[in-house]
Amino acid sequence: MKKKYAIGMDLGGTNLRVALVSRDGDVVKKIKEPTSEEILDSILSSVSSLFSDEIAGIGLGIAGLIDREGGNVLISPNLPAIKGLHLISEIKERFSVPVFIENDANAAAFGENWVGAGKEFPSFFLFTLGTGIGGGIIQDKKLLNVAAEVGHMTINANGNRCHCGNFGCLESYASANAILLKVVAALEEGRESSLTEICNGNFYKITSEYVYRAALDGDILSREILRDAGKYLGIGVANVINLMSPDAVIFTGGLTGAWDIYIQEAIKEASKRAFKELFDKVKIVPSLLGDDAGIIGSAGLVFHNNSFRGGI
Amino acid sequence: MKKKYAIGMDLGGTNLRVALVSRDGDVVKKIKEPTSEEILDSILSSVSSLFSDEIAGIGLGIAGLIDREGGNVLISPNLPAIKGLHLISEIKERFSVPVFIENDANAAAFGENWVGAGKEFPSFFLFTLGTGIGGGIIQDKKLLNVAAEVGHMTINANGNRCHCGNFGCLESYASANAILLKVVAALEEGRESSLTEICNGNFYKITSEYVYRAALDGDILSREILRDAGKYLGIGVANVINLMSPDAVIFTGGLTGAWDIYIQEAIKEASKRAFKELFDKVKIVPSLLGDDAGIIGSAGLVFHNNSFRGGI
Numbered sequence: 001m002k003k004k005y006a007i008g009m010d011l012g013g014t015n016l017r018v019a020l021v022s023r024d025g026d027v028v029k030k031i032k033e034p035t036s037e038e039i040l041d042s043i044l045s046s047v048s049s050l051f052s053d054e055i056a057g058i059g060l061g062i063a064g065l066i067d068r069e070g071g072n073v074l075i076s077p078n079l080p081a082i083k084g085l086h087l088i089s090e091i092k093e094r095f096s097v098p099v100f101i102e103n104d105a106n107a108a109a110f111g112e113n114w115v116g117a118g119k120e121f122p123s124f125f126l127f128t129l130g131t132g133i134g135g136g137i138i139q140d141k142k143l144l145n146v147a148a149e150v151g152h153m154t155i156n157a158n159g160n161r162c163h164c165g166n167f168g169c170l171e172s173y174a175s176a177n178a179i180l181l182k183v184v185a186a187l188e189e190g191r192e193s194s195l196t197e198i199c200n201g202n203f204y205k206i207t208s209e210y211v212y213r214a215a216l217d218g219d220i221l222s223r224e225i226l227r228d229a230g231k232y233l234g235i236g237v238a239n240v241i242n243l244m245s246p247d248a249v250i251f252t253g254g255l256t257g258a259w260d261i262y263i264q265e266a267i268k269e270a271s272k273r274a275f276k277e278l279f280d281k282v283k284i285v286p287s288l289l290g291d292d293a294g295i296i297g298s299a300g301l302v303f304h305n306n307s308f309r310g311g312i
Numbered sequence: 313m314k315k316k317y318a319i320g321m322d323l324g325g326t327n328l329r330v331a332l333v334s335r336d337g338d339v340v341k342k343i344k345e346p347t348s349e350e351i352l353d354s355i356l357s358s359v360s361s362l363f364s365d366e367i368a369g370i371g372l373g374i375a376g377l378i379d380r381e382g383g384n385v386l387i388s389p390n391l392p393a394i395k396g397l398h399l400i401s402e403i404k405e406r407f408s409v410p411v412f413i414e415n416d417a418n419a420a421a422f423g424e425n426w427v428g429a430g431k432e433f434p435s436f437f438l439f440t441l442g443t444g445i446g447g448g449i450i451q452d453k454k455l456l457n458v459a460a461e462v463g464h465m466t467i468n469a470n471g472n473r474c475h476c477g478n479f480g481c482l483e484s485y486a487s488a489n490a491i492l493l494k495v496v497a498a499l500e501e502g503r504e505s506s507l508t509e510i511c512n513g514n515f516y517k518i519t520s521e522y523v524y525r526a527a528l529d530g531d532i533l534s535r536e537i538l539r540d541a542g543k544y545l546g547i548g549v550a551n552v553i554n555l556m557s558p559d560a561v562i563f564t565g566g567l568t569g570a571w572d573i574y575i576q577e578a579i580k581e582a583s584k585r586a587f588k589e590l591f592d593k594v595k596i597v598p599s600l601l602g603d604d605a606g607i608i609g610s611a612g613l614v615f616h617n618n619s620f621r622g623g624i
Binding site: 065074075123135139140144145146147148149150152153154155156157158159164165166167168173232235238239242243244245246272273274275276277278 | 435462555586
C-alpha cells in the first residue's frame with residue numbers, strides 16, 4: 001500500500017518550517033522555528049518528530065543555489081551555516097527514505113502548481129517577496145530545473161552593489177530589506193512620518209508590515225517608498241513577461257500584504273513596459289498557499305518525483 | 313516512404329531566406345532576397361520554386377511575437393507589412409502540407425540544438441545579435457514555448473525609450489543599431505576616427521562591420537563603442553545565467569564577427585555579475601550554423617514536430 005504522507009521542509013533566512021503533508025497536499029501537522037547556527041540538528045530533530053512508517057519521503061526546499069544531482073547547497077547568502085553540509089546524505093542515512101532537494105522558491109512554485117493558485121495555469125512565474133526576492137518557473141505544468149534567481153537580475157546597469165556581488169539587482173530595489181533600508185535612511189535624515197512614533201524612535205524595530213500599515217493610514221513617506229519599490233518590482237515583472245510569456249504571474253511572501261500599494265504599482269509599471277500582446281494575456285494573482293507553499297511544494301516533490309519534471 | 317526534405321524560412325527585418333533542408337539538417341538549396349512590402353508574394357514564390365513531392369512540410373521562422381496556435385504574427389516591429397496576415401492558412405491552402413510557425417530566434421535555437429553548436433548541451437540560451445537582439449531557450453533538449461524577447465529586457469530602469477515602448481532595453485545598448493547610432497552621434501560631434509575616411513564623410517553608410525574592422529585596426533572610438541556595447545550585453549548574459557542557469561550561452565548574428573572585442577567584453581562583464589557557481593559551469597560559444605540557423609531550425613520543426621516540444 002502507498003504510504004500516506006511526505007515530510008516537506010522550507011528553510012529560509014529566518015525560519016525553518018517542517019510539515020507532514022498528505023497526498024492531497026493538505027498540511028496535517030506543522031513545526032515552525034527560527035533558524036539557528038545548529039541548522040542540521042534542528043532539521044534532524046524536526047523531521048524526527050514527524051517521522052513514521054507512513055512517510056514516503058522527505059522534500060527539502062532551501063533558500064540558495066542548489067546542486068540537485070549532488071544533493072548539496074552551493075551557496076545560501078542568508079544561511080551561511082548550511083554551505084557544504086551534505087544534507088541529502090545526512091538525512092537519507094538517518095531516515096532511509098527518498099530525499100529530494102530544491103530551491104525554496106522553486107519548491108513554492110511547485111506547491112502552487114500542485115494545489116495552489118497556479119493549478120489552472122499551464123505556465124506561470126512565481127515571485128517570492130520577502131527579505132529577498134526569489135523566483136520559480138512552471139512551464140507546461142512542469143517545474144523548470146533552473147536557478148530562477150530573479151532577485152539578482154540587474155534592472156539598473158549602474159546601480160548599487162548587491163550583497164550577491166552584482167550591481168543594480170531587483171532585490172536591492174524591491175525587497176522588504178530594500179524598503180526598510182530606505183525607510184530608516186529617510187527617518188535618519190529627519191523626514192516626517194508616523195513611523196517615528198510607532199517605533200518609539202527606534203528605527204531598527206520597524207518591519208515592512210509597519211510600513212504598509214502606516215501607508216494605509218496615509219503616511220506619505222511610507223506610501224512613497226512602497227510605491228517606489230513597487231515600480232521597480234514592475235520592471236522585474238515586465239522582464240519576466242517579455243522573456244517567459246507566462247500565463248500567470250503569482251506573488252507570494254510577506255510583502256504581498258501590501259498588495260494595494262506595492263503590487264498595484266508593480267502591475268501598473270509592468271503594463272507600461274511589457275509587450276502589450278503578452279501583458280494582456282497574463283493573469284497577476286496572489287498565492288493561495290501563502291507561507292505553506294514551500295512545505296507543500298517540497299513534499300509534493302516526493303509524491304511527484306517520477307513525473308514532476310514531466311508535470312503533474 | 314518518408315518525404316526527404318522540408319522547406320525552412322527565416323524572415324528577419326532585412327532579408328528573407330528560404331531553403332530546402334534534408335532530414336540530416338543539410339541545406340540543399342537556398343534563396344536569399346531583401347524583404348519587401350509584398351512580403352506574402354515573396355514568400356509564396358520562393359517556397360514555390362523549392363516545392364516538390366518530396367516536401368514533408370514548411371517551417372516559418374519570423375521576427376516578432378508569434379501566436380503559435382492561431383498561426384499568426386502578433387507583432388513584428390521591423391516587418392510591419394506582415395502583421396495580420398494569416399500566413400499559415402495562406403501557405404497551407406497553396407501547398408497542402410503541414411506548416412509550422414515560430415519566432416525566428418526560437419527557430420535558430422532549435423537549429424543549433426538539432427545540428428549546431430547546441431547539440432552537446434541539454435540546455436542553452438541563444439542570443440541573436442543583429443540589428444536587434446533576440447533570444448531562444450532550449451531546456452532539456454526542448455525548445456521552450458516562450459517569447460524569449462531578451463532584447464526587450466530592461467537593464468537600465470531609467471534608460472531611454474526603446475522602439476518597443478519600454479525603457480532601458482538591452483537592445484538599445486548592445487545591438488548593431490545601438491552601436492551605429494552611437495558611432496554616428498560621436499562623429500557628428502566631431503570625434504576623431506578612421507571611420508570618417510572609410511565612409512567618405514557619409515556617416516550613414518557605416519555598418520557594424522566597418523566599426524569592427526576599424527576597431528581591429530586600432531581606431532579608438534570604434535573600440536570604445538564596441539566595448540561599451542559588449543559591457544551591456546554582458547549584463548543581459550548575466551541576467552540570463554542567474555535566471556535560467558543554462559549549460560551554454562550561444563551567440564549568433566552579424567555582431568559575433570566582433571567576438572574579440574564586443575563578445576569578450578560581454579563575457580568579462582557577465583563573469584563579474586552572475587553567480588560564480590553558475591558562471592563557472594556555463595560554456596560561452598559561437599553559433600555553428602551562422603546565418604543558416606533560422607532556416608535549418610524552422611525546417612527542423614517540420615521533422616520533429618511530434619517530438620520537438622518533447623525534445624529531439
